[in-house]
Amino acid sequence: MFENNADQHTDQHTGARTVPSAGRYDVVVVGGGAAGLSAALVLGRARLRTLVVDAGKPRNAPSSHMQGYLSRDGMAPAEFLALGREEIARYGVELVRDRAVDVTRGEDFAVALGGGRTVRARRLVVATGLRDELPEVPGVAERFGRDVLHCPFCHGWEVRDEPFGVLGSGPMSAHQALLVSRWSKDVTLFLHTLAEEELTDLDLRRLAAAGVKVVPGEVAGLVVEDDRITGVRLAGGAPGGAGPVHELSVVFVAPRAVPRTALLERLGARLEETPHGAYPVVDGTGLTTVPGVWAAGNATGFTEQVVHAASGGYRAATAITGDLLMADLDAALGV
Template sequence: MSETKQRYDVVVIGGGAAGLSGALALARARRSVLVIDGGRPRNEPASHVHNYLGREGTPPSELLAIGRAEAAEYGAEIVRGDVVSAERTADGFRVVREDGGVVEARRLLVTTGLVDELPAVDGLAGRWGREVLHCPYCHGWEVRGRAVGVLAVNPMAVHQALLWRQWTDDVVLFRHDQADFTDEEYERLAARDISVVDGEVAGLEVTGDRLTGVRLTGGTVIPREALVVAPRFTARSAVLEGLGLRPTPMEIGGQVVGTYIAADPAGATEVPGVWVAGNVANLMEQVVGAAAAGLKAASMINMDLVEEDTRRAVDARRTPFSAEAERRVTERVLGDRRHGLQETR
């Protein structure tokens, strides 16, 4: 679908769960909405979406297709492409796409998500979302009772191992390149029968297109059927940085584990007229949470527009013979025919 307008009430940058949820709510509020989607959803490698009430087990691509159809049913327009820049104008924002297309918006909702940056271990990227996992609530049930490894890459490694122990009694924690654990941490791990393997992990062993083990630098292979890895979560924030919004580092135990764009609970940023929702603002948000955040941001954006529309109406009422009031009357009465009248003058 291609855009039919040059100016919209809201341009949504990012067409994942947060963006489409926001677009749906705004379109139902009779706002003109354009969604620009780069087509690279974070959860594309995953086979199914979980913990989404009413959509449990739905493939990610199917969920997005349903969302696009629902938003479009109420008039939202959706185009595929990357946004290369967004800048403030006198009365809103100017958005430029990679293909050269330019549109204007009164408000922006940015839901560009994040990038999962994996450790430099051979084979991780190729199994990401299959047997190389991160979130136990997303994938724990699917590997319940199986041999699971946890790769220590940040200070939360012990917590991860203890958490995944809920889904299986066969958990091995690979210390990899992290500092040694404390006596208290070893005691907690031992109490839950979690083994610790010293030495750096060099790569994965795959047999018949299935993960079968984790290989250490010395050549030893520890049999495993799944490996838990905590990636670095990096917000897709280039467009927002052009508007003056810089990513905020998220630290755990003094180590940066990701970046996000700071916003209030409804998604409003420090730049007036710009909202964010989903993983670009909350690194730990799951799909259903991202959709809820998109809805919340959309309701606040609509209210903000209502306030602006009301201020303009009050100003027009107070000065009924202004140039602005004349323009509005002309548009209401003549619509597109006004252009022909202007050309004959």
């Protein structure tokens, strides 16, 4: 909701009220992925002046298609986001291509942008997501999202029944190898940096029951022919030596998740350690421990898929709409 302002006018197409010259918004949404755009859509439809700050670097950019989102299965992520940007524009939501580099809290939230501009908001949605830190194996980063994959729910159907390799990198690698065996019965777990003693007896029994082969030794790199993976090469006995090649078509990895929580930390939000990094403590709507600050999407957890992120943005926006309404009513009543 807006305070009384002589410069305020109503858009004849959307009904949204705007203050053209002011840098003050009802809500600033940091992050223009599924969570941020979903929040912005609901906020715009609620006639709240909203700005989306989008650095234009979505986590799923390496993927050619996204799967598992009802009615959008198989759509390219870039197309999905482009449609979202078109939709929020219909309701007067503004979008700026920039990064939020700092934020301070006073009467409003002051969000400093990389381009030198500072915008102010009564409420803040942090939908900055996370970045995937990949194992440093030659070929992995270059082919990530193509035939180097991390999520079988996202890509398993498309590579079903192909020979899979799983690159061991931590205690969850055995679980990943077991999970992907749902999509292929030809799965090999390459221990790589995972020590054999890190696998429990139950891990080994489950892997054997699932038909997953376990290969010790460090992976030296991927074998690529005609722009597709044909195998994994192990390191040789001598330094720099070439070891044996195991033929396969797909490699699954478990990236190290690095949450983008700098803005939340700057505001003093409480974070909680998880196996996938430290994420903000939030309630059911995404409200953090900082009054007036919501988080949504992968900013709240590693496992949030696109459909979850969109839902989280929606929930945050509805909560913010009610929160601002009550704040305005209480201010008018002098409460």
